[in-house]
Amino acid sequence: MKRQRIRSSIREYSRLVIICSILILGTTGCWNRRELPDLAIVVGVGLDKVEDEEVTDKLELTAQIVKTSEMKSGNKGGGNSEAYWNAKNTGNSIFATIRGFTHQASRKLYWPHNQVIIFGRDLAKKGIQEYLDFFVRDQETRLGVWILVADDKASEILEVRPSLEKTPAISLDHLLEAQVATSQTSAIKLNEFVNRLLSKTTAPIAAMVKISSQGSEKSLLVTGTAVFKADKLIGELNITETLGLLWIINEVKSGIIDVECPESNGKVSLEIIRAKSKVTPEIIENKVHFKVEIEEESNIGSQSCSDNLEHLDAIEKLEEAQIAAIESEVRAALSKAKRLNADVFGFGDILHQKLPSEWKEMESMWDEVFPTIEVEVSVDTNVRRSGSSRKAVGQKEE
Amino acid sequence: MISFIINKLRYLKLLNANYVEEQRKQRAFQSKKSENSLQKLSQSLKQNLEAIKNQIGNNYDVIIREFCLADQIEVALIYLSGMTDHITINENIIKPLMLYSGLPHYNKPFEITQIKSSILSVGEVKQYRSFDEIIEGCLSGNSILLVNGCDEALSIVTADWKSRGIEEPKTESVVRGPRQGFNESLVANTTLIRRIIKSPDLKVEAMKLGKKTNTNVCIAYLHGVANPLLIEEIKRRINRIKTDSILESGYVEQFIEDAPFSIFSTIANSEKPDSTAAKILEGRAAILVDGTPFALTVPMVFIESFQSSEDYYSRPYFASLIRIIRFLAFFLSIIAPASYVALTTFHQELIPTPLLFSMASAQEGVPFPAVMEASMMGVIFEILREAGVRLPRPVGQAVSIVGALVIGESAVTAGLIGAPMVIVVALTAVASFVVPAQTDSGGIMRIIFVILAGFMGIYGIVIGLLGLFIHLASLRSFGTPYLSPIAPLSISDLKDSVIRVPLWSMLTRPRTIGWQDPERQEFRLKPSPPSEEIKEAE
Numbered sequence: 057m058k059r060q061r062i063r064s065s066i067r068e069y070s071r072l073v074i075i076c077s078i079l080i081l082g083t084t085g086c087w088n089r090r091e092l093p094d095l096a097i098v099v100g101v102g103l104d105k106v107e108d109e110e111v112t113d114k115l116e117l118t119a120q121i122v123k124t125s126e127m128k129s130g131n132k133g134g135g136n137s138e139a140y141w142n143a144k145n146t147g148n149s150i151f152a153t154i155r156g157f158t159h160q161a162s163r164k165l166y167w168p169h170n171q172v173i174i175f176g177r178d179l180a181k182k183g184i185q186e187y188l189d190f191f192v193r194d195q196e197t198r199l200g201v202w203i204l205v206a207d208d209k210a211s212e213i214l215e216v217r218p219s220l221e222k223t224p225a226i227s228l229d230h231l232l233e234a235q236v237a238t239s240q241t242s243a244i245k246l247n248e249f250v251n252r253l254l255s256k257t258t259a260p261i262a263a264m265v266k267i268s269s270q271g272s273e274k275s276l277l278v279t280g281t282a283v284f285k286a287d288k289l290i291g292e293l294n295i296t297e298t299l300g301l302l303w304i305i306n307e308v309k310s311g312i313i314d315v316e317c318p319e320s321n322g323k324v325s326l327e328i329i330r331a332k333s334k335v336t337p338e339i340i341e342n343k344v345h346f347k348v349e350i351e352e353e354s355n356i357g358s359q360s361c362s363d364n365l366e367h368l369d370a371i372e373k374l375e376e377a378q379i380a381a382i383e384s385e386v387r388a389a390l391s392k393a394k395r396l397n398a399d400v401f402g403f404g405d406i407l408h409q410k411l412p413s414e415w416k417e418m419e420s421m422w423d424e425v426f427p428t429i430e431v432e433v434s435v436d437t438n439v440r441r442s443g444s445s446r447k448a449v450g451q452k453e454e
Numbered sequence: 455m456i457s458f459i460i461n462k463l464r465y466l467k468l469l470n471a472n473y474v475e476e477q478r479k480q481r482a483f484q485s486k487k488s489e490n491s492l493q494k495l496s497q498s499l500k501q502n503l504e505a506i507k508n509q510i511g512n513n514y515d516v517i518i519r520e521f522c523l524a525d526q527i528e529v530a531l532i533y534l535s536g537m538t539d540h541i542t543i544n545e546n547i548i549k550p551l552m553l554y555s556g557l558p559h560y561n562k563p564f565e566i567t568q569i570k571s572s573i574l575s576v577g578e579v580k581q582y583r584s585f586d587e588i589i590e591g592c593l594s595g596n597s598i599l600l601v602n603g604c605d606e607a608l609s610i611v612t613a614d615w616k617s618r619g620i621e622e623p624k625t626e627s628v629v630r631g632p633r634q635g636f637n638e639s640l641v642a643n644t645t646l647i648r649r650i651i652k653s654p655d656l657k658v659e660a661m662k663l664g665k666k667t668n669t670n671v672c673i674a675y676l677h678g679v680a681n682p683l684l685i686e687e688i689k690r691r692i693n694r695i696k697t698d699s700i701l702e703s704g705y706v707e708q709f710i711e712d713a714p715f716s717i718f719s720t721i722a723n724s725e726k727p728d729s730t731a732a733k734i735l736e737g738r739a740a741i742l743v744d745g746t747p748f749a750l751t752v753p754m755v756f757i758e759s760f761q762s763s764e765d766y767y768s769r770p771y772f773a774s775l776i777r778i779i780r781f782l783a784f785f786l787s788i789i790a791p792a793s794y795v796a797l798t799t800f801h802q803e804l805i806p807t808p809l810l811f812s813m814a815s816a817q818e819g820v821p822f823p824a825v826m827e828a829s830m831m832g833v834i835f836e837i838l839r840e841a842g843v844r845l846p847r848p849v850g851q852a853v854s855i856v857g858a859l860v861i862g863e864s865a866v867t868a869g870l871i872g873a874p875m876v877i878v879v880a881l882t883a884v885a886s887f888v889v890p891a892q893t894d895s896g897g898i899m900r901i902i903f904v905i906l907a908g909f910m911g912i913y914g915i916v917i918g919l920l921g922l923f924i925h926l927a928s929l930r931s932f933g934t935p936y937l938s939p940i941a942p943l944s945i946s947d948l949k950d951s952v953i954r955v956p957l958w959s960m961l962t963r964p965r966t967i968g969w970q971d972p973e974r975q976e977f978r979l980k981p982s983p984p985s986e987e988i989k990e991a992e
Binding site for chain 1: 456459460463464467798799800802803807810811812813814815817818819820823824911
């Protein structure tokens with residue numbers, strides 16, 4: 057009796073184990089198994105409008121794929137062949153276009169390591185929402201990818217062979233990472249871009265990239281800010297305006313401010329070491345006021361005049377000059393934004409958060425309100441240190 | 455498949471039934487045998503010698519020396535040459551017997567106890583009546599003295615044979631700490647322990663195991679510290695062993711362990727007297743087996759594998775760092791190849807971009823999938839290791855050089871295997887030796903994890919780890935949870951787990967093991983400069 061019972065329980069148990077292991081194996085299987093040599097790693101993608109009117113396809117997509125065989129560190133012939141391949145395909149929708157690569161590329165396109173999405177100027181003017189959708193929706197693409205707008209065609213940007221990095225896309229990634237040192241472009245990632253796109257009033261922004269040619273040598277230049285209204289490109293901010301924009305949205309991490317020497321001719325370069333800004337809305341006599349308070353600290357980076365900056369008076373004068381410089385940058389950004397009627401600063405959202413009841417009245421007519429808002433800018437700066445030397449090089453003892 | 459398993463199980467059942475039957479027979483046989491063996495010695499020396507010769511007489515090494523006690527009484531000395539001390543036999547047994555002149559008058563019956571008490575100048579002498587006891591004594595190196603007219607024999611302990619000296623153990627070398635290791639002689643081994651623990655509480659209980667080998671086995675423990683139930687259980691399990699031979703402590707281990715189907719050993723072993731003594735002092739029991747330098751200690755917990763005697767001899771900071779590194783290395787050694795396989799075949803998005811490029815370029819043109827590569831390299835490494843261990847040292851070196859060259863260099867340049875895989879396997883191999891106690895279980899787990907990762911990626915590794923932890927948590931070693939003091943958690947025992955706190959703050963013995971007498975030392979032993987009060991008092 058007992059033996060039989062044990063036997064049947066063992067039979068049940070082993071059956072259970074086998075079923076469980078089959079289920080566990082079956083839940084994943086090897087369906088997304090792929091070896092490294094089967095991958096075409098995409099590092100950058102450029103989207104352009106098809107210029108030829110007769111072609112029904114409207115999108116030209118350039119995918120920059122890394123040639124892993126050329127990536128080898130010990131590759132001796134590395135001087136001649138490129139380490140990337142720009143695959144091009146056209147199509148009506150972005151997903152169809154990407155699938156179309158199956159006929160061109162011997163390997164499956166692999167998206168998680170994509171670094172940049174570059175939109176051609178023409179395409180950006182027409183609206184980019186329908187193309188962004190894929191990059192947000194697909195499970196292989198990532199939200200931490202840089203969004204760039206090309207000065208002309210995106211595919212041309214991806215053709216510029218960088219002198220230091222192996223592929224243009226990687227080079228762009230490094231360039232944008234380095235932008236914090238100068239704060240001259242608003243490097244923005246896909247998730248932030250989409251956040252701005254989702255907001256009812258805030259205008260999306262993106263970094264601009266152009267090709268600068270010095271003789272036959274071509275290189276990439278990331279500078280300025282592209283301004284969108286909804287999903288359409290409507291204008292650009294130059295370097296000064298970009299810096300003003302970054303001051304207001306509290307994105308300045310570092311940068312250089314040049315001011316006149318207090319006593320003689322020449323310039324003093326101040327390096328921003330810390331910056332903070334705060335925007336508070338107010339409604340005075342039915343007009344929307346914004347108060348922008350900027351606190352900044354800097355060090356003296358270099359001086360081209362022979363002034364003695366060692367005493368407090370000189371420092372105070374430097375600070376005043378710095379305040380004026382920052383204010384003018386902020387004013388420039390404000391006036392440009394008002395002219396474009398694009399709320400790049402996110403003022404609408406701030407108003408929404410701080411004064412929700414007033415916002416409700418204004419919400420529908422923000423486009424009319426925005427150009428008329430008054431902004432009060434107050435800047436507080438401190439010059440902290442003068443570096444390793446206290447006097448200008450060559451300055452005589454007094 | 456199922457029917458195959460069931461058939462196997464049926465077969466096992468059958469075996470079991472047979473076993474019960476056999477046991478019954480054996481018991482009957484044994485009782486008959488014991489009747490035989492309890493055969494008493496007779497009064498006549500001739501008859502006794504005849505009987506002994508029948509059993510062991512025709513052996514090359516058995517020496518039977520017949521002579522007369524003080525020219526009057528015939529006696530015979532039987533001993534094994536090579537297992538006995540000749541000087542003792544000549545000087546302390548034969549000489550005094552031959553030269554003895556204090557014999558009583560003939561009318562008085564001669565007592566064998568007289569020889570024991572007043573003639574033999576040897577330390578240990580036993581008196582036996584049965585042949586079995588005599589022969590067993592003789593075979594373990596005693597000299598047997600038979601006296602004509604007595605139905606008793608003396609078994610004089612003269613055992614002494616050549617054994618390996620006390621050397622530095624090969625398996626557990628230390629930088630700081632005693633360098634002596636156990637050798638093959640049980641007496642020497644128990645002595646080594648007793649020389650460390652000079653306490654009357656140290657009990658060394660002896661048993662004999664193996665019907666043919668008659669191996670001496672000792673259980674050493676601290677009376678009052680070790681749990682008496684533990685000692686009882688060890689004895690019960692050891693007494694269960696009915697086998698013909700015990701050749702090494704591994705034999706005992708496999709007969710008494712808790713989880714014979716687990717890849718994890720639930721009995722620790724050591725070649726070092728100091729670490730064995732330390733374990734005895736914690737409340738564990740040591741099982742020493744004659745003929746092997748490896749002493750077993752029970753109960754064993756998992757983190758014991760990560761402890762080394764040196765941890766306690768060096769200062770706590772570096773010891774703690776090394777402990778952490780051992781844990782890291784252990785997890786690395788079981789997870790690293792599997793993670794590599796999982797990352798390169800399923801989760802390439804988790805690899806940092808520049809690293810992915812270099813890995814992809816190294817993998818370019820490699821014909822095998824990563825899981826194949828990892829398994830192949832794993833097997834090749836095990837082959838190399840095994841060849842290196844078994845071969846004589848000079849040849850072994852040649853093997854490892856050839857292996858390293860072929861696998862490390864040529865396989866990569868030939869494009870058969872990617873360079874990162876070689877790095878991962880090499881790292882794993884080195885890491886697996888950091889925790890010697892878990893090297894064999896680690897090797898098995900490594901293979902399992904690589905297969906799981908090849909099938910299911912990181913999901914598979916997580917399933918494997920879950921299974922591993924569930925299994926570890928379910929194990930017990932002589933009643934002690936294998937994962938203690940981590941699960942079940944015992945805060946005070948964590949002082950000697952991943953980190954090792956200073957000795958003066960380790961106040962108690964491990965709670966799950968030494969709870970009988972938890973106090974290891976007194977409070978406030980932290981060294982410090984003399985306080986003001988003491989100075990003033992002086």
